[in-house]
Amino acid sequence: MEITPFALERYYAKHEFTARYLLSSSDCDGLAMAELLSWADDELRAAWDGLRLGYTESPGHPLLRAAIALLYDGVDPDEIITFVPEEAIFAAMNCLVRPGDHVVCTFPGYQSLYEVAVALGAAVERWTPREEQGWYFDPDDLAGLVGPQTRLIVVNFPHNPTGFLPCRDDLLRVIETARGAGAHLFCDEMYRFLEQDPADRLPSAPEIYERALSLCGVSKTYGLAGLRVGWLVTRDAALRASLQRFKDYLTICGSAPSEILATIALRSHGRIVARHVERIRRNMDAVERLIEAHRDRLAWVRPGAGSTCFPRLLGATGASELARRLLAERDVMVAPAGVFGYGDRHIRVGLGRENLPDVLAIVDDFLGDGAGRRRSVGPP
Secondary structure (H helix, E strand, C coil): CCCCCCCCHHHHHHHHCCCCCEECCCCCCCCCCHHHHCCCCCHHHEEEEEECCCCCCCCCCCCHHHHHHCCCCCHHHHHHHEEEEHHHHHHHHHHHHHCCCCEEEEEECCCCHHHHHHHCCEEEECCEHHHHCEEEECCCHHHHHHCCCEEEEEEEECCCCCCCCHHHHHHHHHHHHHHHHEEEEEEECCCCEEEHHHHHHCHHHHHHHHEEEEEEEECCCCHHHHCCEEEEEECHHHHHHHHHHHHHCCCCCCCCHHHHHHHHHHHHHHHHHHHHHHHHHHHHHHHHHHHHCCCEEEEEECEEEECCCCCCCCCCCHHCCCCHHHHHCEEEEEEEEHCCCCCEEEEEEEEEEECHHHHHHHHHHCCCCCCCCHHCCCCC
């Protein structure tokens, strides 16, 4: 397989662990091992203390899949297969896409959601949002891209990098479009449960469409990216069997310690999510104050969900040049729109890290040309 280099991941590989400050992280702050273990109930503490480091069950530990199933309405643990999240995308595309197939994918977004299909020989069309309407992904636009030849529709809601979340009626229109074409629907739901208003939370796609797959995991919402635990949910039994056979050529099974730790996290779902949603809200307020202080140079759409936003640059300086200068002059890494293949007028800002106000203060000072305007991102 010939595949285009993953621009975002190559950029992060170069700068993420050398820059002092990160402005664009998409995950929430990583939890400390000691804190996570302190939340283990008696069953999981015993499982952790008695853990033997042999092979695990290929679909995932039964306790883990049982905990995952509780996040969904009417999903059975047997309808879940655990994967490393990126591996899940790769497996799903290989199981669903053939040369010459037609695929539609939300864009901009995580590159593997469309690039793997391209590498497999599919014709991929991009469903793009309307920034002037709040990064709105119009279902009518999707319907215009989909036809009888469409094999797969790929969506990412809550959306990375914009933070857009459709309403339930729009999601139902997406599903009806997929059903009308007889297409599978792959829904990247890695940022689910990070809605600012829980009433806005969407049903997971497999809960309401028999040919849907849901991708989720503990990296973003739960602040446990280092565990490398994710999963696919689908009620399509033939597809599940195909995914399981494909996984035999990848990781085969998961990490035994990671599976127990992820299960502890999922049983502590409420406390983790509440902490992260509140931090994201505070950070959005700080971003809003920064943008208001520099409204001649920045504009944004306040996101409704997820842990990222995608401000627009209004001045003469493009995103790649701003990123270069922030890194060189302030040791701040920011992801410019170019790493998403989306021009040069936007930057991704991550909202899930506790130190974001400190990083925004550095950016504020930089944009103010050192004029002492750091207070604009402090408490109101």
